[in-house]
Amino acid sequence: xxxxxLPRQSDCPSIPPNFEFNSTxxxxxxxxxxxxxxxSLDDWTCRRSEIISLFAxxxxxxxxxxxxxxxxxxxxxxxxxxxxxxxCALSGSPSPNITFNTPITYPSTGTxxxxxxxxxxxxxxxxxxxxxxxxxxxxxxxxQNSAGSRGQGLFYTLYGTSAPAGALTAFAWGVSxxxxxxxxxxxxxxxxxxxxVTGCSxxxxxxxxxxxxxxxxxxxxxxxxxSGGTDCWRLSDALFAGGLVTQxxxxxxxxxxxxxxxxxxxxxxxxxxxxxxxxxxMGLIAPRGLLVIDNIGFDWLGxxxxxxxxxxxxxxxxALGEEESIGISQAASHPHCLFPEEQQGxxxxxxxxxxxxxxxxxxxxxxxxxxxxxxxxxKWDPWSAPELKLRSIRGxxxxxx
Numbered sequence: 001x002x003x004x005x006l007p008r009q010s011d012c013p014s015i016p017p018n019f020e021f022n023s024t025x026x027x028x029x030x031x032x033x034x035x036x037x038x039x040s041l042d043d044w045t046c047r048r049s050e051i052i053s054l055f056a057x058x059x060x061x062x063x064x065x066x067x068x069x070x071x072x073x074x075x076x077x078x079x080x081x082x083x084x085x086x087x088c089a090l091s092g093s094p095s096p097n098i099t100f101n102t103p104i105t106y107p108s109t110g111t112x113x114x115x116x117x118x119x120x121x122x123x124x125x126x127x128x129x130x131x132x133x134x135x136x137x138x139x140x141x142x143x144q145n146s147a148g149s150r151g152q153g154l155f156y157t158l159y160g161t162s163a164p165a166g167a168l169t170a171f172a173w174g175v176s177x178x179x180x181x182x183x184x185x186x187x188x189x190x191x192x193x194x195x196x197v198t199g200c201s202x203x204x205x206x207x208x209x210x211x212x213x214x215x216x217x218x219x220x221x222x223x224x225x226x227s228g229g230t231d232c233w234r235l236s237d238a239l240f241a242g243g244l245v246t247q248x249x250x251x252x253x254x255x256x257x258x259x260x261x262x263x264x265x266x267x268x269x270x271x272x273x274x275x276x277x278x279x280x281x282m283g284l285i286a287p288r289g290l291l292v293i294d295n296i297g298f299d300w301l302g303x304x305x306x307x308x309x310x311x312x313x314x315x316x317x318x319a320l321g322e323e324e325s326i327g328i329s330q331a332a333s334h335p336h337c338l339f340p341e342e343q344q345g346x347x348x349x350x351x352x353x354x355x356x357x358x359x360x361x362x363x364x365x366x367x368x369x370x371x372x373x374x375x376x377x378x379k380w381d382p383w384s385a386p387e388l389k390l391r392s393i394r395g396x397x398x399x400x401x
Contacts, residue, residue, distance in 0.1 A: 012046035015053065021275035026234060026312055028383035029280045030319070041388050044319075048284060052213065054276045061165035061260030063173050063213050067158070069097070072181035074188050080106045084134070084188055086181045088158060098154040102178055103135045104188070112189035115355035117221075118175055120199030120206050124223055125293070125339050128348045131355060132190055134178060138199075138206060142170035143257075150257040166259040168228070171206035172213045179216050194218055194355045196289070200337040205229035205258060212284035219289035219354035221347065224337060226301035227252050228259070230292050230328075232278045232309035233271040235380070236302050246302040279309050279381075282326075283316035289354035289363070290326045293343055296370040297333025306330070308374035311366070312381050319385045325354075330368035 015033045029051065030038040038047050056062045069089035076082045082104045089097035107114060110130035117127055118134045127133060138144075143152035144167045151161030155170035165173070175197055182192040196219030199207040204225030211220030222229050227236055227247040236248050249267035253259065259267075266274050282290060292310050296303045310328045317326045327350065331340045346365050353361035377383070 012049060015050060019275070020273070022273050024234065024272050025382065026232060026277050026279055026309075026380045027275055028381075029283050029316055030383065030385055033275060038386055038388075040386075044386075044388055051276060051280050051284060054274075055212075055281060057262065058266060058274050058276065059166075059259050059263045060169045060209060061163070061262070063165060063169045063176075064159060064163075066176065066180055069095075070177065070180055070184070072185045072188075074185055077103075080108060082106070082188070084178070084181055084185070086177055088177060090158065096158055098158050100137055100140055100154055100174070102137070102181075104190070105133045106189070107131055113186075113191040114189060115194035115196075115351075116190045117196045117198050117219075117351075117355070118178055118210075120171065120197070120203035123198070124200035124203075124337050125198060125221065125347055126344060128351055131351060134190070136171070136174055136178060138167075138171045138174060138203060141174045142167035144202060145256075147254060147256060150261075164260050164262070166257060166263070168206045168209040168258045169213075169260075171203075172210040175210040175217065176214045179214065192216065194357070196221060196351070196355055198223065200224055201226065202256070202258070208278075208281060208285075211288070211290065212281050215288075217285075217288065219291070219350060220285055221291045221293065221350065223293040223339070224295045224298075224301055225292075226298075226306070228278075229306075230278065230282065230294070230310055231302040231305040232312070233274070234277055235305040235308050237271060239302065239305055244299055244304075246299050246305065277309070279312040279316075282310065282313035285326075286313075286316045287320045287322035287325055289350055291346065291350040291363075291365075292326075292328040293339075293347070294328065294330040294368075295334055295336065296330050296368065298336060301336075303330055303368070303370055304372050307368050307370065307372045308380065311374050311376050314366075315376060315381065315385045319388050321388070324364045327363055327365040328367070329365055330370055330372075332369040 013032045067088045068091040071087045084102045087099040114132040116132035120138045141155045143149035197207045197210045198221040200223040204222035205228040207222045211217045233249045253267040329346045349361045352358045
């Protein structure tokens with residue numbers, strides 16, 4: 001069920017015409033753009049849709065829905081390997097079509113249909129036994145070589161070189177099409193209800209967006225994603241202003257094409273004018289599983305910003321009574337994207353709970369080797385969070401899906 005492309009409910013508040021925003025603190029996820037407070041699960045479902053719309057308008061660009069033509073085929077390449085080929089086309093004639101291949105590695109233990117991790121351009125974390133891996137060729141979907149890469153890749157062949165979606169949204173679109181293909185092709189022997197996403201660095205940014213924009217993603221594991229991932233723009237700006245050399249919005253838009261061109265307006269002036277920040281992007285994942293893996297050895301990646309941003313995002317899980325479904329593990333300095341063995345237990349626990357289905361797995365982790373202190377509620381998030389009943393939203397999801 002891809003809530004990111006579902007129409008808003010007819011009784012949801014609309015974003016006011018000529019809506020403007022300006023705030024130095026992290027925006028309140030529980031207050032609508034019209035100023036109304038979220039007081040119920042129905043309100044939160046509406047507010048969640050509004051947040052997606054705000055991200056689409058100001059930072060990410062719009063993620064297109066499932067194309068009208070989508071087919072998938074499976075080719076075995078060995079006892080434990082196969083390739084899932086996915087072809088997408090738009091209706092009308094002439095219509096471009098694209099095909100991308102996703103290699104699959106099956107576990108040597110377990111019973112099909114297997115749970116799986118979709119890994120952006122390959123795995124960067126070890127996975128426990130019983131988990132299949134699907135490699136998503138994100139750089140084929142959207143080039144991310146430099147600031148000159150905009151509009152390049154299979155996604156833009158399908159939707160046009162001027163499509164507003166940035167590369168991260170194109171990656172998220174690819175994840176959704178993989179899950180579509182799994183649903184269409186039972187012979188793949190992967191359970192589409194037990195699928196996670198993961199990636200490191202720039203691919204970690206993409207993993208966050210993919211988990212936020214498709215409700216079917218059961219577990220999101222970004223690794224060392226930095227700015228544009230699990231860091232908050234406002235927190236990174238404050239750290240930079242205090243003398244820390246960390247990546248900010250104004251720098252990242254010069255580096256690559258991960259975001260829509262609309263984001264340039266905020267990045268080149270002030271992100272305070274954005275009605276969203278990345279605690280809200282992560283909050284879109286709630287109450288599903290989110291494990292943030294970080295490395296305190298690189299100031300440029302903003303681990304302190306990430307810690308504060310994730311802790312603020314946890315308030316959304318808290319409102320839903322699911323705080324143990326979000327965790328962060330920040331290890332001592334080590335080479336970038338080289339997974340430290342000390343974090344394996346945390347990864348295994350989240351996979352055990354959200355992909356294997358062991359609800360007794362201990363996912364209560366919120367740790368940093370950086371000694372960071374970030375109070376919530378505090379000066380960055382003085383707003384209050386409602387108490388919501390998760391049972392209601394789960395029922396609503398079922399009705400929608």
